[in-house]
Amino acid sequence: MRFDDVLAITKQEANVDGEKVYIIDKENGDLDEIISKTIFMKDKNYTYTLLYNDLNFIRNHDNFTIIFRLVYKKYDGWLPCMVYYYNGVWQKVVLQYSYCTMCDWNGLIANPAEASLYDNISNRFEILKKINKFFFLCCPKCKSQLDSKAIWLENKTHTGNRPLYDMIQGQT
Numbered sequence: 740m741r742f743d744d745v746l747a748i749t750k751q752e753a754n755v756d757g758e759k760v761y762i763i764d765k766e767n768g769d770l771d772e773i774i775s776k777t778i779f780m781k782d783k784n785y786t787y788t789l790l791y792n793d794l795n796f797i798r799n800h801d802n803f804t805i806i807f808r809l810v811y812k813k814y815d816g817w818l819p820c821m822v823y824y825y826n827g828v829w830q831k832v833v834l835q836y837s838y839c840t841m842c843d844w845n846g847l848i849a850n851p852a853e854a855s856l857y858d859n860i861s862n863r864f865e866i867l868k869k870i871n872k873f874f875f876l877c878c879p880k881c882k883s884q885l886d887s888k889a890i891w892l893e894n895k896t897h898t899g900n901r902p903l904y905d906m907i908q909g910q911t
């Protein structure tokens with residue numbers, strides 16, 4: 740995404756992990772308007788597909804929103820990133836599919852410990868160290884460990900092998 744595309748979606752600045760970012764303010768913005776804008780963005784590519792899915796996710800989930808980070812400075816390349824309100828701050832997360840190591844629970848989680856979320860951040864090792872001390876959620880069914888680090892999870896079991904974004908859109 741180019742900077743102009745980001746500004747077409749939001750002009751609201753924020754600071755996340757010491758980085759200047761742009762954030763979608765769900766309280767004061769019109770999310771439906773943003774979603775319809777995103778569908779019609781002319782250079783539609785994979786990033787916009789992901790963004791569109793993420794927008795539908797935050798519409799249906801409290802305490803989640805999206806920030807835009809300048810990831811490729813040389814090329815004015817901005818990427819959307821999911822954030823979850825946790826410990827009083829916006830915490831960057833990756834939404835991913837996870838499963839229990841002991842029972843049949845599987846579902847969607849928010850993982851803050853994915854290293855790529857902290858690329859280009861000077862004190863990223865400090866940040867990752869701090870994140871690894873977070874309290875991570877256990878399986879909601881049997882309390883065993885999950886295969887990934889979760890600070891949020893979808894408290895239900897999925898059956899079958901549905902792709903991640905099918906599951907998200909299934910909730911609308």
Ligand SMILES: [Zn+2]
Nearest residue numbers: 839842878881
């Ligand atoms: Zn379990």
